[in-house]
Amino acid sequence: MLRPHAEDAFAAELAALAAHDDRPRPERWRLSPWAVATYLLGGELPDGTVISPKYVGPRRIVEVAVTTLATDRALLLLGVPGTAKTWVSEHLAAAVSGDSTLLVQGTAGTPEEAIRYGWNYAQLLAHGPSRDALVPSPVMRAMADGRIARVEELTRIPADVQDTLITILSEKTLPVPELGGETQAVRGFNLIATANDRDRGVNELSSALRRRFNTVVLPLPASVEDEVDIVSRRVRQLGRSLDLPDLPDGAEEIRRVVTVFRELRDGVTADGRTRVKSPTGTLSTAEAISVVTSGIALAAHFGDGVLRSADVAAGILGAVVRDPAGDRVVWQEYLETVVRERDGWKDFYRACREVS
Structure with missing residues (x-):
């Protein structure tokens, strides 16, 4: 089943x-x-x-x-x-x-x-x-x-x-x-x-x-660590039920997806220094699970077998941009003001810019 x-x-x-x-x-x-x-x-x-x-x-x-x-x-x-x-x-x-x-x-x-x-x-x-x-x-x-x-x-x-x-x-x-x-x-x-x-x-x-x-x-997960744990656990369970190939640890990309969702959901970056606009979607933990699962399927069937930024970028765009007019502006501003300046996120920024 x-x-x-x-x-x-x-x-x-x-x-x-x-x-x-x-x-x-x-x-x-x-x-x-x-x-x-x-x-x-x-x-x-x-x-x-x-x-x-x-x-x-x-x-x-x-x-x-x-x-x-x-x-x-x-x-x-x-x-x-x-x-x-x-x-x-x-x-x-x-x-x-x-x-x-x-x-x-x-x-x-x-x-x-x-x-x-x-x-x-x-x-x-x-x-x-x-x-x-x-x-x-x-x-x-x-x-x-x-x-x-x-x-x-x-x-x-x-x-x-x-x-x-x-x-x-x-x-x-x-x-x-x-x-x-x-x-x-x-x-x-x-x-x-x-x-x-x-x-x-x-x-x-x-x-x-x-x-x-x-x-x-039932509240939203209290911390990034809790949400990453939930997403990782459910993705493994779904991967087994869908017979997706086992991939090397994708913890870094999972943490990035969760971080993006939490910051856009909360309207502020994780360090509390930058206010950001929130899109119309809920950006729930369930949606993060879906984005990562789809990314794993892409990496397994059309990539090199390693979960990378390019595998999750399209899924994030689809989850964030529900209203093609207003949400796209929110997403572009977030990319340019937050993601672009974040250390170690250059590959993620390029992947998101490409699909955007």
């Missing part, structure tokens, strides 16, 4: 944690809250098994998120694009329920049936409303099985559809009036939603719905 689910890709780590986990577990949880946090943050087990970190950030954020799922409140992961909201929600569901696939992908066209239930219309027309004709949503299945459901991009869903969750989260029940019954949530059920307020086309959450969530804000 191109991208295995978290519970499949990290099955060995989850099994090792379960074998050494002697702490109390909430009902229907595969691991204790402590083991779930260890799975996300990484660590070493008594037998020497190394658990790789899935999230690099403040430990307290992960602890609050895990603890929330052990209560009757749902979890809302909030942050700007590229702060690993989807990644964290997937791994939380995999560690808690062993299943990260009970997913509703939020879009402007998400219907109410995606959260509640739908119907098999052939069965419905032939036999009328019945349990056999009902098609449960991922949320309904999670309620019945006591698992974690996920709703991605909650604020992209129309407001009237969002509010379908209010009864589910407050009463822990999903009425089925066509059958004169309901589906009640069993212990172990909870819901993780992700949202950001930076993208266009966002529907604000109603105050009634927001009260049903415990909100955890």
Whole structure:
């Protein structure tokens, strides 16, 4: 598979944690809250098994998120694009329920049936409303099985559809009036939603719905070192899944990409001496990962097998210049006032000038 689910890709780590986990577990949880946090943050087990970190950030954020799922409140992961909201929600569901696939992908066209239930219309027309004709949503299945459901991009869903969750989260029940019954949530059920307020086309959450969530804000990586570590780790994982050839260490180019993204994102150079304009794009960590992965593919298939500035320059240009008019001016000014004068960056400057 191109991208295995978290519970499949990290099955060995989850099994090792379960074998050494002697702490109390909430009902229907595969691991204790402590083991779930260890799975996300990484660590070493008594037998020497190394658990790789899935999230690099403040430990307290992960602890609050895990603890929330052990209560009757749902979890809302909030942050700007590229702060690993989807990644964290997937791994939380995999560690808690062993299943990260009970997913509703939020879009402007998400219907109410995606959260509640739908119907098999052939069965419905032939036999009328019945349990056999009902098609449960991922949320309904999670309620019945006591698992974690996920709703991605909650604020992209129309407001009237969002509010379908209010009864589910407050009463822990999903009425089925066509059958004169309901589906009640069993212990172990909870819901993780992700949202950001930076993208266009966002529907604000109603105050009634927001009260049903415990909100955890995922910040951008705190330092260059943290972001370089995240990018390097994810690029290696993606390279293995895409069967990209192993290349010599590209740490220097990864650090340059991360530095450029952070400076343009923050509006100031790393030394704090020069103010720069910010483009319209988010320049997230996820975009840096994409730029470096594409650069590795270029170096492997069309270069000399070494990741160089020329391999990442086009990707950086595509990430920065979203608005051909305004962003291009921002990029050119940054190249001439910052990159051109930076020691050891002459090859990077020439490569970026060439593609620009």
